[in-house]
Amino acid sequence: MNNAYVIRGKKLVTVSEKGTIYDGAMFIKDGKIIEVGSWTDFRHKYAETEVIDYSSYVITPSLVDCHTHLLEFAPTSLHPITNETHFLSGKAILLHALSSGITALGEQICGHPMCDFSIDEYREVVKDIPLDISFAATSISIGFKELTHFTSITKSSPVKQKDLSNFLLVKEMAQCSDYPGENIFINATPANFTADIVPRAGEIMYTLEELNKIVEIYHQFGKQIGAHVAGYDAIQMTLDAGLDVLHHAHGITDEQIVRAKQQGVKIVATPMGGTHLEPNSPENILKLTQKNIPVSIATDAYLPPYPDASWLPFQDQDLKGPDMLMLIAHPSMKLLKENGYDENDILSLLTANPADILGNGNEFGRLVNGMDANFLVVDGIPGLDVTDIExxxxxxxxxxxVIDRAF
Structure with missing residues (x-):
């Protein structure tokens, strides 16, 4: 393929001020979107340029999953690997994400008892993979009977609860973190264990004073900070301390939603689960969107689906991965459409909004002049019309x- 070409589509859902362009086209050069417009204009303007005709298909931005655990936790959960084959497994998982239409990920590095790898080692191993991967350096508390704590800095060595707010550790995590992922776990997490194994999931790990100091450290380094959080008291602490991004925010109240909007807080919704409480329902995501809070939908993969969430289509507790992003987003996206939202605004929950969370909203997530040419050729709008990665x-x-399925 030449480094300059025109893509023609039945319609382009740009997730921008241009909205949806029927019989649309893009001029691509050197991996960038140079111009977006109508095929009628382009057929004359770019008459000498190669045309790739997808006029029976929809063109959209590729998907962004801004909260995943694909490189650290997933390999040991999915495959009988050793340290020698850990990254091989991780690369296979990343390829599966790419084949699911995802070209950008927000990956959490928390520290793991079976993985003595540094965040720099994870960065190195993905250098040549055709994905944009942003890393969040985090700590984690797992709600076993005896609480267990790890950090991305101490890798496979556990730490004590008091160490989670240690100035030096927090400072190093802030410096290593690319974006506001779940940098800290306000609540102990169930991780991907069953409730009987993690009876202390949900316990709050910090005092407000500790949280204030942690937020101050991140902001002093010019970094935003995000948190794993659920439940009224824990969410209230994050709002009091001025955190920037709430991951999950399961159980957020109407009053807290109003306050989050006032403070410019962004929310990463995980309809599949991820905390000790019922996950984000379609109604919850609609309510957040109606309050003009920037909402991103993420998988938190690999994760077992919350068993009592009626909107989830799963009948088992098997771990679900990035290929489920469109499926778990569909009920919420459908509800947004029923409430009058435009398809571009709806698709932004899987593209532009999570790209903004990653700090890359000017590079991808929309079909806009000057952005990376990261896009999908699809049978319909991902998550709204289409839920099957095929x-x-x-x-x-x-x-x-980078992915080519036969028509």
């Missing part, structure tokens, strides 16, 4: 076709 026909990353 209906994602082509995936382009920085102008190059």
């Amino acid at each position: 209906e994602i026909r082509k995936v382009y990353f920085r102008g190059k076709k």
